[in-house]
Every structure is written in C-alpha cells, then in structure tokens.
Amino acid sequence: MNAMSNNAEAFLRRAEALATPAWAGALRRQGLDALAKSGLPTRRAEAYKYTDLSPIARAEFGAAPAALARPALPAPRGRARLVFVDGLLRADLSTLPPRPLSDAAAVLGTVENSAVTPVAALNAALAEDGMFLDIPAGEQAGLIELVSIVTEAAGPIAFHPRHVLRLGQGASVTLLETCQGPDGVAYLHNPVFEVVVGEGATCAHTRIQQEGGSAYFLSSVHARIAAGGTYDNFTLNAGAKLARNEIHAALEGPKAACHMNGAQLVGDGRHADSTTFLHHAAPDCASRQTYKTVLAGRSRGVFQGKILVSQAAQRTDGYQMNQALLLSEDAEMDAKPQLEIYADDVKCSHGATVGALDEAQLFYLRSRGIPEKEARAMLVQAFLTEAVDGVADETCRAALDEAVMGWWREMAA
Amino acid sequence: MLKIEGLTAEIDGKQILKGLDLEVPAGEVHAIMGPNGAGKSTLSYVLSGREGYEITGGSVTFHGKDLLAMEPEERAATGLFLAFQYPVELPGVGNATFLRTALNAIRRQRGEPELDAMQFLKLARGRMKELSMPEDMLKRGVNVGFSGGEKKRNEVLQMALLNPSLAILDETDSGLDIDALKIVSDGVNALRGPGFSALVITHYQRLLNYIVPDRVHVLVNGRIVKSGGKELALELEAHGYAEVAA
Numbered sequence: 062m063n064a065m066s067n068n069a070e071a072f073l074r075r076a077e078a079l080a081t082p083a084w085a086g087a088l089r090r091q092g093l094d095a096l097a098k099s100g101l102p103t104r105r106a107e108a109y110k111y112t113d114l115s116p117i118a119r120a121e122f123g124a125a126p127a128a129l130a131r132p133a134l135p136a137p138r139g140r141a142r143l144v145f146v147d148g149l150l151r152a153d154l155s156t157l158p159p160r161p162l163s164d165a166a167a168v169l170g171t172v173e174n175s176a177v178t179p180v181a182a183l184n185a186a187l188a189e190d191g192m193f194l195d196i197p198a199g200e201q202a203g204l205i206e207l208v209s210i211v212t213e214a215a216g217p218i219a220f221h222p223r224h225v226l227r228l229g230q231g232a233s234v235t236l237l238e239t240c241q242g243p244d245g246v247a248y249l250h251n252p253v254f255e256v257v258v259g260e261g262a263t264c265a266h267t268r269i270q271q272e273g274g275s276a277y278f279l280s281s282v283h284a285r286i287a288a289g290g291t292y293d294n295f296t297l298n299a300g301a302k303l304a305r306n307e308i309h310a311a312l313e314g315p316k317a318a319c320h321m322n323g324a325q326l327v328g329d330g331r332h333a334d335s336t337t338f339l340h341h342a343a344p345d346c347a348s349r350q351t352y353k354t355v356l357a358g359r360s361r362g363v364f365q366g367k368i369l370v371s372q373a374a375q376r377t378d379g380y381q382m383n384q385a386l387l388l389s390e391d392a393e394m395d396a397k398p399q400l401e402i403y404a405d406d407v408k409c410s411h412g413a414t415v416g417a418l419d420e421a422q423l424f425y426l427r428s429r430g431i432p433e434k435e436a437r438a439m440l441v442q443a444f445l446t447e448a449v450d451g452v453a454d455e456t457c458r459a460a461l462d463e464a465v466m467g468w469w470r471e472m473a474a
Numbered sequence: 475m476l477k478i479e480g481l482t483a484e485i486d487g488k489q490i491l492k493g494l495d496l497e498v499p500a501g502e503v504h505a506i507m508g509p510n511g512a513g514k515s516t517l518s519y520v521l522s523g524r525e526g527y528e529i530t531g532g533s534v535t536f537h538g539k540d541l542l543a544m545e546p547e548e549r550a551a552t553g554l555f556l557a558f559q560y561p562v563e564l565p566g567v568g569n570a571t572f573l574r575t576a577l578n579a580i581r582r583q584r585g586e587p588e589l590d591a592m593q594f595l596k597l598a599r600g601r602m603k604e605l606s607m608p609e610d611m612l613k614r615g616v617n618v619g620f621s622g623g624e625k626k627r628n629e630v631l632q633m634a635l636l637n638p639s640l641a642i643l644d645e646t647d648s649g650l651d652i653d654a655l656k657i658v659s660d661g662v663n664a665l666r667g668p669g670f671s672a673l674v675i676t677h678y679q680r681l682l683n684y685i686v687p688d689r690v691h692v693l694v695n696g697r698i699v700k701s702g703g704k705e706l707a708l709e710l711e712a713h714g715y716a717e718v719a720a
Contacts, residue, residue, distance in 0.1 A: 420525065421562050422562050422564055424524050424525065424546065424562075425558070425561070425562040426564075427523075427545070427546040427547045427550075428522050428523070428546050428547075428549075428550060429550055429576035429579075429580075429632060429636065430547050430551050430576050430577075430580035430583065430636065431547060431575055431576055432547050432579060433547065435579065436547075439567055439571075439572075440564075440567075442566070443564060443565065443566030443567045
C-alpha cells in the first residue's frame, strides 16, 4: 500500500531516512507495518474516543541536533542513574554502565502488545535509542534513576526511546523515572517500556512526567509478570500539553501481583489520559489500581481501565478506583472502566467518582486560620494521598511530593 | 470584645436573624439558649464567616474591628474560634499536620514565630494529656473514624492550641456522655481568664452546670428576647422557652 496516504505520513518518511541499529531491525519492521497500515488512530477508534492525536499527526518534528548538549541536570537522588538528553542515552552523564539493546533481542517487541498498539508501533518504527536494564536472578539492585531531559536548543524534536527492563528470579529494583523539558517547545516524547518480571521478582516503577507545557507525551509500559512476581507502577502525569500514558500488564503465573496507581494534575488548556489494560491470565493473582485526576481551568482528563480475566484465572482479586477532582467548571473528566471476565470464581470491583472540593472541608480549615490557597492545597494533597501512599520507597515518594507541590505552586501563581 | 448590633441575615432568601443585639465583654462567658430553628447555628456561622449566609443589616465589631469584613482565616487570627457542632472529617489530612498548619498560620498572621515539628509536638502532647486524648489521635486523619466524643475533644484541643480570645461553642454538648462532657468542660474552663470570652450555644441547661455562664440570653425567632444571670437557664429548663420568652 502507499505509505504516504495516511496521517502518519511524516513519521513514515522520517523512518525511511533513519539508520537502523542492529537491535531495531525486526521491531522496526513490525512498527512500520502497523503504522503504514493504520496510521495514527483518530477519534473514531474506540480507544481514542476521548484523546485526539491529530495535533501530533499534523505537527512537524525535527531530528535531535548533532552537537551534544550539556544541560544542567537535577541533583541525583541515588547512586545509579541513566541520563537521556534530547532522546539519546548519554554514557558521559550516566553513573551506570548501560547494556546495549542488542543484548535484549529476546525481549524486544515481545511483551504484551508492545509492537502493535498505536503508541508502541510509532515507537517501534522510529526508536533509535533506549536503555536495557538486566537485573540478574537474586540481585537486589536498589534505586536506579532514569532521567530524560529535552534542551531548549533542540527545538521541536520527536524521540522514541525503547526501554527494556528484565528481572531474573527473585531480583528486585526500584526505578525512578523523570521526564522534563522546556515550556514553549512542541516536542514529542514517545517512550515505550518492556518489562519482564521473573518469578518472585519485584519491580517498583515510579514515573514523574513533567514535560514542558507545549510538549506531547505518548507513552506505554508493557509488563509481563511471572509467578509470585510483583510489578508496581505509579505514574504522575503533571506536564505536557497532551499526555497519554498506557499500561499493558499481564499476570502470567500464579500469585503474581500488579499495582497500577497514578495521579494526573492537569492545568488549563491541557489534556491527560491514563489508559490501563490488565490481563489476569493465571490463577490466584491480585491487582490494584487507584487513579486520581485533578483538573484546573479548561482542561480535560481521561481514565480508561480494562481488566480482562481469562478462564484460567480463578480466584482473581481485582480492584480499580478512579476519582477526579474538578477545580473549575470548565474542566472535563471522561472515565471508562471495563471488566471482561471469563473465570467464575473472581472478586473484581471498580468504582469512579467525579466531584469538586468540599466547601464544608474548606471552611473548616479556614476557620482554623489557614488561608484559602493553603487550605485548597491541603485538600488537593489529601485527595491524592490514597494513590500516592502506594509508593513505598521514600526517595520516590519525596520526589513525587515535590512534583505535586511544584505543580500546585505553578497553579496558584 | 464582641458587639453585635441589629444583625439581620438570611439564607436562600429566608430571613433567620432578625435584628440581633448582643455584647460579650472580655473575660465573660455568655450562654445562648433557644429552641430549634431560632437561629443559633446561623449566628455561629455568620460570626465565623461561612459562605452562603447573606448579611442584610446590622454590624459586628470584634476587638474594635469590623468582623463581617474579614475572611474566615482573618477572623481566626484575630482571635475567634468556632467549635463545630458537627466537626468535619478530612480524610488524607493527618491531625498533627492539620493542627500545626493551623497554629503556624495563626502565629504567622499575628507576627509570631512559627513552631517547628518538635516544639509543636511537645505543646500538643501536653494539651492532649489534659484532655485525656490518646496520642495516636495525632497520627490519624482529622476526625476520621473518631467517635462523637473524640471529635468534640479534638475541637477543644484545637481551641487550647490556637488560644482564641473568643470561643463560640456550637452545641458542643450534643452527642456527649457525661464523662466526655466533663472533660470537654474542663478544657474550656481551663482557658477562662481576663483575656478569654466564650459564647456557649446550647439547647439544654445540662452543659451550663459544667461551664457556668456569667450571662444567659434567650434566642427566639432570630432575636435575643431575654437576658439574665445563670439562674435564667434553670428557669428555661423548668418552664420551657414559650413561657419564659412570652
């Protein structure tokens, strides 16, 4: 078919001009095929009913500049860190020797929809770099930071890092990911993670998305969790003009667990979307999801969460809660929970609420001398508590609290 | 200290206060008694600045300032404290954080230095001991899962920490058993002195056995219809509002 006929034309043309690293070959072909066939989804697609990607399809993105920038980096929070600048992994700024992605061939493109969903296909077609973290069986790797920074000088670039995280049996890691960039630059960050959690392994993944106010953030995490393993994901969507964050997780062995929590802080004129897909494929697995969205000004929030329970997944214990707090009458929240259950012995619950700040609570705080702005901030933080409390690691929690306070200060200014 | 003159107020177009006059001098405890619907809670909310009430006339001066022109937080910093009839639950807000934030907000507005976490804890623990409050109430969410008595004790704890010059106690006795009533009353009595006044709003005389008022006012249909000494409360209890107010 003529690849130039669909709305991903500009991306396809760029992909043709890219040099192909050895590791990317098969993945890129899958991505290009999917993209050429379907293009970027339009709002006619059910999964994109509430999130319009046409600004991304229409935008013109450039390649990263040849000269390597040396931007100011946030202070390290741990000993090990991998740093990406303008989409490229920078060994010179990192404190952890990265493994080449060519070593991850066995994983690339194999984890739960990681080549075929539109977000992942776009990444597969254009990925040029990424990280491969391989935690061997039994190793407790502690905290590892993954930092992505876009420099002002890079301009409106598009970058599509492909990250692979593999944990051997009984291994553990805490990954703290931060994404930042300049306001006023319409760049695209399109990261995709493939996460393989081995038997009895534990992966805690905290993501703090604070991209610039004109940026686009299209991201997906694909995780496969073996028996007795745990994958915890917390995603803070606090930046970007348009952010979509997908998680696709499969519980593949008995007694595996997955926690997906998140907070979306959406300022005036912005759009944030959290979409989850959780597949209970094995018996005796537990999943928990708590998402909280705070919407200010004229903004829009989306939560779509699907739980699929296969016939084999007896004694599944699933829970999903999604709540939104509207700080303005011009804000809008769209929520779509979905349960699809084929096993008969299953406990699965879900709920959703949308509301404004409670006037009685606000008055109570003010009557104790707390100024209105501070009282509002306290109530917003309290609203987020249930989701944020899922982050057990103190360093990650502190980073999250700072990001939430930062968002609020900007909001109140 | 507090002077209310000809105060009229309405909610949703319905007039509740209809020309209320009241003066509470420094150091005095006054009780306001009245039947349901007389305007007791409206008075406490109007004085503390809750939204939704429209002031249609009259004036309220507090320490010589126009109370009605102030935001609720300014009223608190000026020395006003409302002990709620139904204290609000704040899930996700720790009681210690709440109390320290409130105390420091008031100290800041008064130009006093803020307390750090250690200084605050020392102060709070002392006050809690006096009120027979278990220390774990500091760790819990504000009023979340508190019994009726615990909520009222938490109100008195806030009052003791914020050190107001005028406390309005809105039906503080409702839902309290006799032990809790005694603890709460002791908490209020401990604050009594030349710099502390209170407006005790109550339906029943019982509370006034523990917090003995200097003056008693009868509020009926949005107005003070009768004032007297503490014996007026007993008279009301014996004969009912209709007879006394007639």
